Amino acid sequence: MKNIIEMKNINKFYKMGNESLHVLKNINLDVEEGDFLAILGPSGSGKSTLMNMIGCMDRFNEGEYYLDNVAIHETKEKKLTNIRNQKIGFIFQKYHLISTYSVQQNIMIPLLTRGITYQQALEECTDTIQLLGLDKRLNHKPSELSGGQQQRVAIARALVGNPAILLADEPTGALDSHTGKDVLSLFKKLNDMGNTIIMITHDLEVAKHAKHIVNIIDGELSMVN
Numbered sequence: 458m459k460n461i462i463e464m465k466n467i468n469k470f471y472k473m474g475n476e477s478l479h480v481l482k483n484i485n486l487d488v489e490e491g492d493f494l495a496i497l498g499p500s501g502s503g504k505s506t507l508m509n510m511i512g513c514m515d516r517f518n519e520g521e522y523y524l525d526n527v528a529i530h531e532t533k534e535k536k537l538t539n540i541r542n543q544k545i546g547f548i549f550q551k552y553h554l555i556s557t558y559s560v561q562q563n564i565m566i567p568l569l570t571r572g573i574t575y576q577q578a579l580e581e582c583t584d585t586i587q588l589l590g591l592d593k594r595l596n597h598k599p600s601e602l603s604g605g606q607q608q609r610v611a612i613a614r615a616l617v618g619n620p621a622i623l624l625a626d627e628p629t630g631a632l633d634s635h636t637g638k639d640v641l642s643l644f645k646k647l648n649d650m651g652n653t654i655i656m657i658t659h660d661l662e663v664a665k666h667a668k669h670i671v672n673i674i675d676g677e678l679s680m681v682n
């Protein structure tokens with residue numbers, strides 16, 4: 458199996474006036490294609506910062522990062538936007554759906570930003586909509602759906618572009634435990650279908666649904682299994 462992610466000695470500092478906060482410390486992380494990895498750590502340990510690095514949403518100060526063999530540390534901002542759109546499917550705790558768009562339109566967003574036609578985008582997302590059982594909700598607005606349904610829409614949106622990795626930050630954090638378990642079962646199913654998943658969580662019970670767990674404590678990673 459090839460590594461879809463290779464991080465070598467990543468360091469990230471936040472500048473706060475004269476102070477510099479060392480938030481990620483010599484992070485080394487390899488993730489194989491097809492893995493389902495949980496990154497587990499308490500609040501303030503650097504999970505979201507690491508997610509932003511993996512997702513190419515923010516820059517690190519030192520180190521090398523290869524995403525699907527692309528040297529992210531050498532990539533200019535403009536190209537990075539395309540890489541982000543093509544390689545990463547983001548899933549957030551609070552879904553981040555566009556409230557004025559229908560379910561269908563929300564799911565199509567990553568395809569439309571790639572510049573294909575509306576008709577092509579419609580066709581390309583049909584299978585994903587079926588897979589996630591959203592076909593009866595396509596004309597609903599996000600506010601007309603339950604939290605679990607909204608997260609399904611967000612997962613569909615993350616999947617449609619066939620990204621190299623699904624990157625989820627506390628994906629069950631806003632859901633009751635029953636609905637959270639449904640989302641985790643769905644991740645398991647998507648992983649069984651071949652999708653690479655990285656899930657960030659503070660909850661060991663949630664992390665246990667992954668194939669592997671790494672711990673992050675005070676900006677440092679350590680392997681658990």
Ligand SMILES: Nc1ncnc2c1ncn2[C@@H]1O[C@H](COP(=O)(O)OP(=O)(O)O)[C@@H](O)[C@H]1O
Pocket residue numbers: 471472473478480498499500501502503504505506507
């Ligand atoms: N934009 C920022 N500027 C300054 N400090 C930040 C910023 N984002 C996060 N931090 C700090 O970095 C540390 C890690 O934060 P974060 O990655 O959000 O942790 P987690 O997601 O594990 O709760 C915390 O001490 C936080 O206060």
Ligand SMILES: [Mg+2]
Pocket residue numbers: 504505506
């Ligand atoms: Mg966080």
